[in-house]
Amino acid sequence: MSSGDPFRGRRPRIAVLLGSGWAPLAQRVADPLCLPYAELPGFPATGIAGHRSELVLGRIGPHQVAVLCGRRHAYEGGDTAAMKGAITMLAAAGVELLVQTNAAGSLDEAMQPGELMMLGDHLNLVQQSPLVGESGSARFVDMRDAYDPALRAQAQGIARRAGITLHEGVYAWVLGPQFETPAEIRMLQTLGAQAVGMSTVPETILARHAGLRVLAFSLLTNMGCGLGAEALSHAHTLAVANDAAPRAVALLEAVIAGLEL
Numbered sequence: 001m002s003s004g005d006p007f008r009g010r011r012p013r014i015a016v017l018l019g020s021g022w023a024p025l026a027q028r029v030a031d032p033l034c035l036p037y038a039e040l041p042g043f044p045a046t047g048i049a050g051h052r053s054e055l056v057l058g059r060i061g062p063h064q065v066a067v068l069c070g071r072r073h074a075y076e077g078g079d080t081a082a083m084k085g086a087i088t089m090l091a092a093a094g095v096e097l098l099v100q101t102n103a104a105g106s107l108d109e110a111m112q113p114g115e116l117m118m119l120g121d122h123l124n125l126v127q128q129s130p131l132v133g134e135s136g137s138a139r140f141v142d143m144r145d146a147y148d149p150a151l152r153a154q155a156q157g158i159a160r161r162a163g164i165t166l167h168e169g170v171y172a173w174v175l176g177p178q179f180e181t182p183a184e185i186r187m188l189q190t191l192g193a194q195a196v197g198m199s200t201v202p203e204t205i206l207a208r209h210a211g212l213r214v215l216a217f218s219l220l221t222n223m224g225c226g227l228g229a230e231a232l233s234h235a236h237t238l239a240v241a242n243d244a245a246p247r248a249v250a251l252l253e254a255v256i257a258g259l260e261l
Contacts, residue, residue, distance in 0.1 A: 006040050007093055008033060010057040012066035014256060015087075015095045015212075019071070019102035019199060021219045021241025024249045026067050029058035037070075042085020044072035061257025066090055073199055074128070075176040080202045081130035087203065091210035096261055097151070098207040101252065103241045104171065104197035104218035105180075107189050107227070111220055114244040116251060117167040118155060119147050119216040122201050123193055126175045130202045131209055141208045148213040151259060155215060158258045164251045169194025171218060173201035182226030189224075196224060215255075219248045 010033060018025060026032075037043035037053040046053045052069040059065065072082035087098065104117070111117055131139045152168070159166035172188045174180060176198035180188070188196055195218050207214050221240040222232055230236060 006035070006089070007057060007066070010064065010066075012057060012064045012090070012093065012095055013261060014063050014097045014099060014259070015066045015068060015090045016099045016252075016256065017068045017071055017101065017203060019100070019219075020238060021103050021221070021245045021248060022101040022252065023052070023069060024245050025252055026056045026069050028249065028253050029056050029060060029065065029067055032056050032058040040086070040089065042089050044082050044086065046070035046072050060253060063256060063259070065256065066095060071199060071203065073176070074126070074202060075198060080126075080128045081206065083203050084130055084206050087206045087210055087212070091212055095212060097213045097215065097259075098203065099252070099256060100200050100203055100214065100216040101248075102197050102200045102216070102218050103221045103237050104195040105222050105224045106195055106220040107185060107224045108169065108194045109227070111167045111169070111194065113220055113222050113240050115165060115167060115220050116248055117169050117171075117195050117218045117220060118152060119171045119200070119218065120152065120168045121147065121170045122204065123170060123172040123188075123191060124201050125172050125188075126201075130206050134209070138209065141205065143205070143208065146204050146208055146214060147216055151213060151215050154259055155255045158255050159251055162251065162254050164247065166251065167194070171200065171216070172196045174198060179232045180225050185224035185226050195220060217248075217252065219244055
């Protein structure tokens, strides 16, 4: 590997960060080049089931892509900037768009487990920022259109043509790793959230700071605590995510291939 070009001549325009249930997208990448995170400066080790530590470079449709198989969550060590090195490196290599995915709990009866939601906005309930410690005026990032409106409209059109229901809503970021209480779920509903999860928001902030556009999608794996009868666990999240993965990945592949940047 050349230290001057860790991506070995590949020039991705879109980076895709895969959360729980979305991993099979990596198998859809044409002409793949797989690089362990350990070989890439600034990329973190991951320690959560369902998250590999590997970057896959290649092509989806007409676009050169960099698919990140796994992220390091803030709850793994308290570092909200754990993905900063990876996102900074991708931006420096010419990436223009970060597409994020996650598994989340639904707070809306109209969105059932196994269905998909595109993020239209988020709530940083943790009130922590990966930009703490940065200097200069660039750290004061405008988050008005954190999730790019034009690209969201394209994604909705692609989903309609594919016959896939794509909800859209507000995602609430909580630190975890414990699940929420029924009272916390009621609070999040009152605040206007449609889904809740333990990731994505720090990476969105980092991406916007780096000048990237952002799209993000949630695979809804359960109803929030108190809204359904099932007992919540990581094993349950992975089981539902794996069952819904074919539909989620089909949508994600179609969206990435069909985007006009």
